[in-house]
Amino acid sequence: MVVKIRLARFGRTNSPFYNIVVAHARTARNSRPLEVIGTYDPIPKKDTYDESGRLHKDIKLDITRAKYWIGVGAQPTETATRLLSMVGIVDPKHQKTPPRKSTPKKEKVVTVEA
């Protein structure tokens, strides 16, 4: 069976909290996984004494275990890929590339003979 790295939603109504888990693909979302390798708190928070209002999100991740599971062929879901790519364990699915610059076409020089 396919082994996946995915999120399991815990928490309460309107306050989600995710375990980053390694589990068989066809087991229920919140069933006991093979291993819990991290957590993801999706609710953005402010620093207590920071007045800039910049928000941050907290992730805990066992990078060694995550690398191991990727190495033996576990497939991260799209969201898990996004999180794992932040620490360089997998390649990001969408990469920000600067838009291609269009080179101005060379104008044809028309010579009119009189």
Added chain:
Amino acid sequence: MPPRIRSSNCPPQQLLLNYLDAPLPSSLLPLHRSSAPSSSSPSCRSQQTSPQCQQQTSSFSTSQPREMTKPQREFRAFLKRMGKQFEKHEGNGPKYLCQVHQPKVDNVPFPSNKSFKSEPVLSSRARQTIWEAVMLKGMPLKAVSAQYQVDMRRVAAVVRLMEIEKRMERENAAMAIPYAQAVEKMLPRANLDSSEEEPFEPINDVHVHSFTMQQLFVPVSESREFTRKDAAKAFGDHILPPDHKMRIPELVDMEKAILNGIPQEKAEQEFLKQTRESERRFAESQKYVAAKKDAKKSKVDTERFEFRIENFNSEAVGKKGRARNAVGWRYGVPFNDRQRGLYKIPTSVG
């Protein structure tokens, strides 16, 4: 949707009147109907102008109003006579029930519980004074605590809350200032003026550990010097001597210096210097701890958020995989965050 009756055919008021006019079966009649005429009975409705009949029930009610109990009646009577003066708060300061009979007693809110005394709170002026001393003059917290005789933790709390208040002011946030002022007027309060003789609260109390409450016999040779440190160690290895448990040990040093003949001003200068130094050391250690914690995290900046990723060992989950400090939501273990009777108020300020 239930079928609707068209209003032109059957107006609702007519329905009610029809219902009221129809004689009720005797089994449905409430008991009191036999003795007292109800407002809904035809006899009462015929004389609806009489005030007594209107007062008893509303026009749509078929039941009699409940009679007031004796305490309720007495309370109403109290409100009409003596309680009148408590209807609106006047003057500056609290007004307690006890003051009606004993005007001199001013801090006993409950007449039946004489031993309960209400303690003053810091007035808004006092809070401003503390904030200015710490934030504008840059005095160390210990020195402010010693000067105004306010507990160090309270000084810190005042500064934190005042900072939040000032930030809200800057952000033009909605604030309930008239409400705060009205409540403050009703409370006994301390202004921390020099005119107040009694200190606001004790600031250098030593916590008494329960281990030290027992009687202990320790054989000690006569030639040996037995200090407080030794006594603390006799009670237990983790018990601190009182000199280490004091919040502001620098105050003791100052008093000792004055006793040794050093002029007070010089001793106070030394006290300020020591407290400043201890505060700097504490801030440094806090910074070191925070920096160490921060270094564990790798930060990824995206447009909207900063992701802080902390590396950890997921295999430290105990023998059964259910260790209390293991990462993540635990499986097969109840999460008691909504269980009654458990303290869920945070005990530290982050």
